[in-house]
Amino acid sequence: MSTDQNILVKLNDAGLQLNNKWLVKGVSLQVEKGKIVTLIGPNGSGKSTTAKIALGIYKKIDGSVEKYTNRVGYVPQKISIDWTLPLRVNDFMMLTESLNKETIDEALSLTGVIHLKDKNLGDLSGGEFQRVLLARAISKKPDLLVLDEPVQGVDFTGEIALYELIKKISDELSCGILLISHDLHTVMSATDHVVCLNGHVCCSGSPIDVAKNNEYKALFGEQASQILSRYEHKHDHIHTDEGEIKKN
């Protein structure tokens, strides 16, 4: 397969203007099968907007979006669900696609919330709901996953486990992932490509390249840069399932 066939979504110089104010401008990026692209940047830098442009939620955009798949799983950053709806976790799992029981159970087990299956959506805690959202997005085995702060409100150990799960899903389903996260530590371990946003693309490339970039340092500070280089150092080996340490 050529690289072109692997492209799931491609933004060409895309931007969005609302009330004469640019929310984000001139973003070009692409997500390919089996690759994780991470958007980082300060608050209000246009990360969520970029994700929504990629998803085709905004219609009147600048530039263009080429979307090559309709099998999309989305975990939005903010989701307001009308709690007056009688909606159990199980109903919510089938919101956009009918799934069989095994598929639903499997996805809920992966994110550790299978015990909540028959609970009313309104009765979940923030972290529990976040896990359900992630389970719903992965359960339909999408080609493209768009995860906007997918682990917000999840406890610390859960956070690491969920990021590992995301990485695993990307490998197993060979789906492309567009990830938005604040957590530089965790994100960088699995990411193939980082796009650093601040109203526009201020730099992009592999995690290491971005960490060395001066604009990135200016945006996040010297310390953030050290996090990444430390990360590089840490990961010159991998842990196998048998507990051995293998050189990369």
Add this chain to the structure above:
Amino acid sequence: MFDDFFIRALVAGIGVAFVTGPLGCFVIWRRLSYFGDTLAHSALLGVTLAFTMEFNIAISVFIISSMIALILIQLQKKTNLPGDALLGLLAHSSLAVGLVVIGFLTFIRFDIMGLLFGDILAVSVDDLLIIWFGGGLILLVLKLIWKPLFASTVNYELAEAEGLNPDRAKAIFTILMAAIIAISIKMVGLLLITGMLIIPAAMARNLSSSPQSMVIYSIIGGLLSVIIGLFTSLEFNTSSGPSIITAALLLFILSLFKIKKSIKLKN
């Protein structure tokens, strides 16, 4: 068997209840009660049009209500007025214009009370056909758009992002609203149609924990309301619409005793 006016009314009412059940759930979920009211008020214009042009009432009501819905969407885009103000503007002005037009039509005898509150004597065999065929069509279309409509009711962006085309589902649903008002106007009357949509669905909400069960309870509630209401109407010579809605209200009050505990805990 449809010779008897009461049997006709019963068959018509049962047909209407099957359709208002599921549609009513969406009216509640999407907070469209006042929108339903607006369409129903505009139905009077449709009725006068039908009388002047000697046209079928259900079809002309359907056309006028759909037009009002379109005008509303345009006004929402082009003015800075809040949605409820626009709804009120359209509801009352279309009702007023309808009544003024009736004033001019002195050559036709109008049963205004029947129009506003329903008249079981007025249900003809033709009406039965319209209710059952039209109603069946509405349910079929609703089943086809169920997934995108429900998904976008829960969260618009999720539905849009995952390729369900919620805007189209919303537009089709608006047409279905106009259609249910058109077919149920003779039974319930234009002032009370929204009640027929939301009261059984509200009752169902008190009893259900999933969207499907709410739809089923809503249909059952509507059927019971129609049957109890029509027998009351026959027995005490009351208007059919108010009798049906009063029966629905009683069922709603009964359902309050069964509200799920989780709701109580939250408040």
